Amino acid sequence: MAKIRLTDYLNKKKKKEEVLFESDEDILRRAMDRMEADQFIVSPAYRIENYRQAEKLVMQIPDDARAKELKEQFDLGRQKAEQEKKAADLKAAHLHFEEAATEDEFRKVEKESAALGEYEDAQQLCARAKEQADAFARKTNRKRITHLAAVLIVAAAVVLLFSSGLMGYAAAKLEGMAGVYVSARNRFMKMGDFLDAREQAEYYNQKYLKQRELEEKTVLGDAQVGDTVDFGEFTWVVLEKEDTQLQLILKTIDRKDIFGPRAFAEDPEEAFWSECSLREYLNTEALSAFAPAEQEAMVLMEHAPSANRKYGTQGGPAAQDKIRIPDSAEAARYKKEKLFTTPGADVWLSTPGHEEGTAAFLTKDGRLMDYGNDAADDSLSVLAMIRVDYSKLGQ
Secondary structure, eight states, rough: EEEOOOHHHHHHHHHHHHOEEEEEEHHHHHHHHHHHHHTTTOHHHHHHHHHHHHHHHHHTTTTOHHHHHHHHHHHOOOOOOOHHHHHHHHHHHHHHHOOOOOHHHHHHHHHHTTTTSSSSSHHHHHHHHHHHHHHHHHHHHHHHHHHHHHHHHHHHHHHHHTTTTTTHHHHHHHHHHOOOHHHHOOOOOOTTTTTTTTHHHHHHHHHHHHHHHHHHHHHHOOTTTEEEEEEEEEEEEEEEEEEEEEEEEEESTTTSSSTTOOOOOOOGGOOEEEEEEEEIIIIIGGGGGSSSHHHHBBBOOOEOOOOOTTTTTTOOOOEESBBBBHHHHHHOOOOOSSSOOOSSOOOOHHHESSSEEEEEOTTTSSSSEEEEEETTTOOOOOOOOEEEEHHHHHH
C-alpha cells in the first residue's frame, strides 16, 4: 500500500498542490539505502541514529515480509552499534580519569562512567572517580576552613595588638596555635633575631613536617597504581605498589626546582649512570630537599640501566640509589601502560646513547631518543623516580 510522505504532504498542502504518495518499494529502497550507508559511518552514535531512522521507515509497512526482515536486521545493527558506543565511552572515561587533576574533572569521569551502568568495569571506575573527587573536595574544604581560621585569628591579632611592637609575633603565634604551621613558620623566619623568632620558626617547621608526614602516610596507603600523590614538596604518579612500598615517578617538571635542567655527566668518560654527576647530585643535594623522616621512608633501589639495543651500547653496572631516573626500557613500558604520557620537558634516561659520552633521553612530548644527547648538555631536566615505604612514616 502506498504511503503519504509527511514532509511532501505538508509542503504540498502549503502550496495547495496534489499530495504525493510513496510506494512500499520506495520505502524499502530508502531503508536499504540507509543500511548500505551505515558501513561508512564511523561514529557509533551516528550509526545508532541511522538504524533508528531506518526502523521508522519500515514500521510504516508492518505487514510487508521484507520490512519485517529488515527491521530485525536494523535491531541487530543498532544493538551492535550501542555496544560499540559503550565501549568507546568507557575507553574515553578511562582516559579522562588518567588525565584528571581537579575535582571537576573527576566529577566529569564519575558522571560519564555512571551513565554506562553495569557495563564492564564502569561501576568500579565510577567509584574510583567519586573517591578522588571527594578527596579533592575534603582537601579544599579543609584549606578553606584553615584559611578562614587564619584570617580570623590575624584579624583579632591586628585589633588587639595594633599599637604594639609585638603584633607580628603574636599573630604568628596565634596562627601556629590554630594549626596553620607553614604561615606561622614563615612569619617567624621573617622576624630574624627578634626575641626567640628563630626557635619558634624551627618549632613550627617541625610541626608542619610531622603533619605532612602523617598526611603522606594516609595518602600513600590508600593510593593505587596510576593515582597521583604528594610526597615531599612534589607531585608523583604511582607506577607500582607492593605491600607497603610504592614506586613513584615525578608527574610534572618544573624547570626552576631541584629536578630542573642539569648535565648528565660533566666528564664524558663518566657518562655511565653509576659514575655520573647527575646521580651524585640526586642522592645528595636533591635528597636533602626531603624531610629526614621522608628520607628514612625512601627505599634504597638497586638498578642496572638497560642497554641501548639500537646502537649496542651497554648500560653499565648496577647502582643503589634513593633517587634515580628511568632507563629507556622502563620509559617505554610505563608509557605503554599509560602511567605517564609526556614529561613536559626533555628529560634524561639512564640508558647510554649511541656512543661514549652520550645518554638517551625523552622529548617533552614523550618520544624516545635512542641516539641520545651529549652528556654535558645542561638543558635537559630530571624525571625523578623514588620508592617509598609508607609504613616507616609517622613513627
